[in-house]
Amino acid sequence: MPFPPLFHPISAAALLLIAPAVAFAEAPEGDLPPPQTTAVAVPAGQIEAAIEQLDERAETLMERSGLPGMAVAVVHEGETVYASGFGLRKMGEEAKVDADTVFQLASLSKSISATVVAQQVAEGVVSWDTPVTEFLPDFKLADAWVTEHVTIGDLFSHRSGLPDHAGDNLEDLGYTREEVLSHLHLLPLSPFRDTYAYTNFGLTAAAEAVAAAAGRDWESLSEDALFAPLGMSSSSFRFAHYAARENRAHGHVRVGDDFEALYVRQPDAQSPAGGVSASVNDMARWMALLLQDGRFEDQQILPPGALLEPMTAKMISSPSYAPDARPSFYGYGIGVGIEASGRVSLSHSGAFALGAGTNYTLLPSLDLGIVILTNAAPTGVGEALAMEFSELVQYGGISRDWYAAYQPLMEPILAPIGELVGKEPPSEAVEPAPLAHYAGVYDNPYFGTAEISNGAEGLRLTIGPAHLNYRLSHWDGDSFTYRPFGENAPAGSISKVTFERDGEKAAALTIEFLNEQGLGRFERQD
Known part of the structure; x- marks a missing residue:
């Protein structure tokens, strides 16, 4: 889709939103090295108090936005400590959303794909520095030197030089994954490794290279490398699996003041970048894996340190617009931000114009994460709830109306496009030829x-x-x-x-x- 990624609630709106004021704690946390030190201590019980407010915060945002349905989960210290559903799977029907309802994740898929690649890197199948053409010899970009040197990591961090959302319009016309990838060489390139531009099909090409190296298709590789070991039984990169689920959330779009389930988004062509479907219960397992350094419950799913590369900054995704504005970054499929408290956050948002709005936010220093999945075109609810929860956890209160801040940011994203929108034909138009x-x-x-x-x-x-x-x-x-x-x-x-x-x-x-x-x-x- 054409939407800019909302990796972290602050960074996504950096040009428009002002960070909340923060009072410094009496002392920094423990004896951590300076890069890991934060200025705001979290008192005992404050995380639990924030979790207790989630039902009320979620219900309030549902009412304000008119969203059909939403599911939310929180993990802390390796455990799912909250998981709940709100609203309906489909407007006009009685089935309710619960923590096992499967949603389309949209661009949260990129972070999950990065986890699959990290597993293959740990297995020695590829490295993040492996040139894509080593396993996709027919892959080409406009520049022969870039074609030879572009790596899996380059494409997962959106620094290949491909233009923003390269190939998405071909997908809209009905081209397959293979056909879209074979056309990317016709697109102009920006400077290699010097410019950031968000590309679904660039990342998809990298995932295809990993799958080729493993001798599998991407969808099967993901099932065996991640979903099965982690027990993510409702998760899949295949649209057919989502469509076959009885307990699934249907996508909705706004019609007037209401939401209606009118369209179905079929994202198989860009599945590594936007095609995952999952429940919040499954997503909680995945968040715990990231926060626990590859461990889930009593099993080490990934070797310690395997997730460090995707979870750390590789590109500046949003440069500072003022001397006092925090920049934001992108790792490999994961957004990296800096909270007002000084804590590092890891996050990503996802959106389908045809009916999905999603967000997860992790605070590694607190071993804490939240995921919000909604079944409607993006409204800003996911980002707002993540920000409210993050502030309640870190500061014990909410500094501003975050939904009022994020909701207007979504309106331009969903606005009609074209230079003639809102215009009338010329009153003295020239007649056409026969x-x-x-x-x-x-x-x-x-x-x-x-x-x-x-x-x-x-x-x-x-x-x-x-x-x-x-x-x-x-x-x-x-x-x-x-x-x-x-x-x-x-x-x-x-x-x-x-x-x-x-x-x-x-x-x-x-x-x-x-x-x-x-x-x-x-x-x-x-």
């Missing part, structure tokens, strides 16, 4: 074929392996519009289609919705 002159088959090396047909309803655009079909409405002269809709085009989006005519017939067309990287021009083939 519609038959626009009809034909047009080709694009990145997006493939676009067909313009002329029928009783006028012009129609058919595009992509999914054969998406749209009616074109005349705008002005050789310009038309259509209304795309999907994971990367929120409801109300408008895309211009501009034809170039050579004599009578159109020789090319440019689709605004597909032209963000300047690749949206299609040339006539017939």
